[in-house]
Amino acid sequence: MQSMTKYYLLAALSRQEMHGYHLIQELEKITGKKPSTGQIYPVLKEMQKSGYITMKASSNGKKKIKYYKMTKSGEKFFAEMTKRFSSLIEATIKAKVKVCAHCGCEMIKGSVSKKIKGKKLDFCCNSCAGSFSRHL
Numbered sequence: 001m002q003s004m005t006k007y008y009l010l011a012a013l014s015r016q017e018m019h020g021y022h023l024i025q026e027l028e029k030i031t032g033k034k035p036s037t038g039q040i041y042p043v044l045k046e047m048q049k050s051g052y053i054t055m056k057a058s059s060n061g062k063k064k065i066k067y068y069k070m071t072k073s074g075e076k077f078f079a080e081m082t083k084r085f086s087s088l089i090e091a092t093i094k095a096k097v098k099v100c101a102h103c104g105c106e107m108i109k110g111s112v113s114k115k116i117k118g119k120k121l122d123f124c125c126n127s128c129a130g131s132f133s134r135h136l
């Protein structure tokens, strides 16, 4: 859960600099649930320590507003996290369903695997595999 909060915060900050309240609104938009400041601020603090974000406090009249901004290393970290998440999701889906590279039909089992141009591709049948290689 904390790593998801971290990910959402970074996703929001990857678009623009934001103040704390704005971040809470962004998270509410993504998750459909309003996070508490107690959920957000420890994560923001931790990311500051890690050097992924910087915080700048400015005062607006009597109110002190904290602005958060993503650093270069935060961008790198976010990109790595995105890659990890998407390969995780991809792997989960791939483990269940294979898609024919030629006709696009989904196969649970009984697929034909062919190595084409160094890449392993799955087909639903030999005739799809044949048509695919002919149309390269």
Ligand SMILES: [Zn+2]
Binding pocket: 100, 101, 102, 103, 104, 105, 123, 124, 125, 128
């Ligand atoms: Zn097919």
